[in-house]
Amino acid sequence: MNEAGSLQMPHGSVVAATATGMGHFIGQRAHASEGPACMSGLEEVQEKEIQEDLGATEQLARTTLASEQNTKSAFRGVYWDKVNSKWLAKVSSNKITVKLGLFSDESDAAAAFDKAALLLRGRETELNFPLSNYLDAAGAIVEDERIKERLEKRG
Numbered sequence: 001m002n003e004a005g006s007l008q009m010p011h012g013s014v015v016a017a018t019a020t021g022m023g024h025f026i027g028q029r030a031h032a033s034e035g036p037a038c039m040s041g042l043e044e045v046q047e048k049e050i051q052e053d054l055g056a057t058e059q060l061a062r063t064t065l066a067s068e069q070n071t072k073s074a075f076r077g078v079y080w081d082k083v084n085s086k087w088l089a090k091v092s093s094n095k096i097t098v099k100l101g102l103f104s105d106e107s108d109a110a111a112a113f114d115k116a117a118l119l120l121r122g123r124e125t126e127l128n129f130p131l132s133n134y135l136d137a138a139g140a141i142v143e144d145e146r147i148k149e150r151l152e153k154r155g
Contacts, residue, residue, distance in 0.1 A: 073106055075128045077113030091116040091151075098154040100147060115144045119151055 071080040073087065081088040081102060089100040089109035100116055103109035110128040117125045118134055118141050127134075136142050 073110075075106065075110035075113065076126060077117065077128070078106060078109040089113045089116075091120060093120040096154060098151055100150055112144075112147060115147045116151060119143065119148060 071082075073079060077089055077091055079088045079090065084102050086102040086104055087106045087109040088102055089112040091098055091100060091113055098116065100109075100112045103112065111133070114127045114129055115134060117127065118131075123131060123141070134142055
Protein backbone atom coordinates (compact mmCIF):
# COMPACT_ATOMS: atom_id res chain seq x y z
CA MET A 1 0.00 0.00 0.00
CA ASN A 2 1.38 3.43 -0.87
CA GLU A 3 1.23 6.63 1.21
CA ALA A 4 -2.04 7.76 -0.44
CA GLY A 5 -3.84 4.67 0.82
CA SER A 6 -3.93 2.94 -2.56
CA LEU A 7 -2.82 -0.56 -3.35
CA GLN A 8 -1.05 -1.29 -6.65
CA MET A 9 -2.20 -4.68 -7.93
CA PRO A 10 0.20 -6.88 -9.97
CA HIS A 11 -1.89 -6.56 -13.16
CA GLY A 12 -1.73 -2.74 -13.07
CA SER A 13 -5.02 -1.93 -11.30
CA VAL A 14 -5.01 0.53 -8.45
CA VAL A 15 -7.41 -0.07 -5.57
CA ALA A 16 -8.20 2.60 -2.97
CA ALA A 17 -8.63 1.52 0.62
CA THR A 18 -11.63 2.84 2.55
CA ALA A 19 -12.43 3.06 6.25
CA THR A 20 -14.70 0.02 5.97
CA GLY A 21 -11.92 -2.08 4.56
CA MET A 22 -13.59 -2.37 1.18
CA GLY A 23 -11.64 -1.09 -1.79
CA HIS A 24 -12.75 0.23 -5.13
CA PHE A 25 -11.13 0.42 -8.54
CA ILE A 26 -9.63 3.82 -9.35
CA GLY A 27 -7.65 3.21 -12.51
CA GLN A 28 -5.84 0.72 -14.65
CA ARG A 29 -2.97 0.74 -17.02
CA ALA A 30 -2.15 -1.81 -19.69
CA HIS A 31 1.07 -2.90 -18.06
CA ALA A 32 2.79 -2.09 -14.80
CA SER A 33 5.87 -0.78 -16.62
CA GLU A 34 3.97 1.94 -18.55
CA GLY A 35 4.14 4.60 -15.84
CA PRO A 36 1.13 6.57 -14.53
CA ALA A 37 -2.34 5.47 -15.58
CA CYS A 38 -3.75 7.46 -18.51
CA MET A 39 -7.51 7.47 -19.01
CA SER A 40 -9.42 8.82 -21.96
CA GLY A 41 -12.25 11.31 -21.43
CA LEU A 42 -14.82 8.51 -21.65
CA GLU A 43 -12.91 6.41 -19.12
CA GLU A 44 -12.74 9.38 -16.74
CA VAL A 45 -16.51 9.93 -17.01
CA GLN A 46 -17.14 6.23 -16.44
CA GLU A 47 -14.79 6.21 -13.48
CA LYS A 48 -16.53 9.26 -11.98
CA GLU A 49 -19.93 7.55 -12.39
CA ILE A 50 -18.59 4.40 -10.72
CA GLN A 51 -17.26 6.42 -7.78
CA GLU A 52 -20.58 8.30 -7.44
CA ASP A 53 -22.50 5.00 -7.51
CA LEU A 54 -20.19 3.56 -4.86
CA GLY A 55 -20.66 6.65 -2.70
CA ALA A 56 -24.45 6.45 -3.01
CA THR A 57 -24.37 2.73 -2.20
CA GLU A 58 -22.20 3.26 0.88
CA GLN A 59 -24.52 6.07 2.08
CA LEU A 60 -27.59 3.86 1.59
CA ALA A 61 -25.90 1.05 3.52
CA ARG A 62 -25.06 3.41 6.40
CA THR A 63 -28.63 4.80 6.47
CA THR A 64 -30.15 1.32 6.39
CA LEU A 65 -27.87 0.12 9.17
CA ALA A 66 -28.69 3.13 11.35
CA SER A 67 -32.43 2.74 10.79
CA GLU A 68 -32.34 -0.97 11.71
CA GLN A 69 -30.07 -0.53 14.68
CA ASN A 70 -31.78 -0.55 18.09
CA THR A 71 -35.32 -0.26 16.75
CA LYS A 72 -36.82 -3.18 18.66
CA SER A 73 -36.95 -3.17 22.40
CA ALA A 74 -36.44 -6.19 24.59
CA PHE A 75 -38.72 -4.57 27.18
CA ARG A 76 -42.47 -4.73 27.58
CA GLY A 77 -44.25 -1.43 26.83
CA VAL A 78 -41.24 0.17 25.09
CA TYR A 79 -41.20 1.09 21.40
CA TRP A 80 -38.81 2.99 19.10
CA ASP A 81 -40.20 6.33 17.94
CA LYS A 82 -38.69 6.89 14.48
CA VAL A 83 -39.76 10.53 14.26
CA ASN A 84 -38.01 11.55 17.48
CA SER A 85 -35.33 8.84 17.47
CA LYS A 86 -36.09 8.01 21.09
CA TRP A 87 -37.69 5.24 23.09
CA LEU A 88 -41.42 5.64 23.74
CA ALA A 89 -42.99 4.10 26.83
CA LYS A 90 -46.71 3.44 26.82
CA VAL A 91 -49.09 1.37 28.87
CA SER A 92 -52.59 0.11 28.10
CA SER A 93 -55.43 -0.83 30.40
CA ASN A 94 -59.15 -1.22 29.70
CA LYS A 95 -58.67 -0.22 26.03
CA ILE A 96 -57.01 3.04 27.05
CA THR A 97 -53.40 3.63 26.01
CA VAL A 98 -51.32 6.20 27.82
CA LYS A 99 -48.05 7.48 26.38
CA LEU A 100 -45.65 7.89 29.27
CA GLY A 101 -42.99 9.86 27.43
CA LEU A 102 -39.92 9.70 25.24
CA PHE A 103 -36.63 8.50 26.66
CA SER A 104 -33.05 8.48 25.38
CA ASP A 105 -32.32 5.38 27.41
CA GLU A 106 -34.32 2.20 26.75
CA SER A 107 -34.13 1.02 30.36
CA ASP A 108 -35.53 4.35 31.62
CA ALA A 109 -38.53 3.84 29.33
CA ALA A 110 -38.93 0.29 30.67
CA ALA A 111 -38.88 1.58 34.24
CA ALA A 112 -41.57 4.17 33.38
CA PHE A 113 -43.73 1.35 31.97
CA ASP A 114 -43.22 -0.69 35.15
CA LYS A 115 -44.24 2.20 37.41
CA ALA A 116 -47.38 2.88 35.37
CA ALA A 117 -48.31 -0.82 35.16
CA LEU A 118 -48.00 -1.14 38.94
CA LEU A 119 -50.31 1.85 39.47
CA LEU A 120 -52.87 0.56 36.96
CA ARG A 121 -52.78 -3.19 37.57
CA GLY A 122 -51.19 -3.74 40.98
CA ARG A 123 -48.40 -6.03 42.17
CA GLU A 124 -49.43 -9.02 40.04
CA THR A 125 -48.63 -7.34 36.71
CA GLU A 126 -45.71 -8.50 34.60
CA LEU A 127 -42.77 -6.10 34.90
CA ASN A 128 -39.51 -5.52 33.08
CA PHE A 129 -37.49 -5.31 36.30
CA PRO A 130 -37.91 -6.91 39.76
CA LEU A 131 -40.78 -5.60 41.87
CA SER A 132 -38.29 -4.78 44.64
CA ASN A 133 -36.98 -1.89 42.47
CA TYR A 134 -40.28 -0.07 43.05
CA LEU A 135 -40.86 -0.73 46.75
CA ASP A 136 -39.93 1.42 49.73
CA ALA A 137 -38.44 0.07 52.97
CA ALA A 138 -41.92 -0.77 54.30
CA GLY A 139 -42.78 -2.76 51.15
CA ALA A 140 -45.20 -0.19 49.71
CA ILE A 141 -45.11 0.76 46.02
CA VAL A 142 -43.24 4.03 45.52
CA GLU A 143 -45.37 6.26 43.30
CA ASP A 144 -43.78 8.40 40.61
CA GLU A 145 -45.65 11.72 40.48
CA ARG A 146 -44.92 12.31 36.81
CA ILE A 147 -46.29 8.90 35.85
CA LYS A 148 -49.27 9.34 38.15
CA GLU A 149 -50.13 12.70 36.53
CA ARG A 150 -49.95 11.18 33.02
CA LEU A 151 -52.29 8.37 34.03
CA GLU A 152 -54.77 10.74 35.68
CA LYS A 153 -54.93 12.97 32.57
CA ARG A 154 -55.90 9.99 30.39
CA GLY A 155 -58.37 8.19 32.46
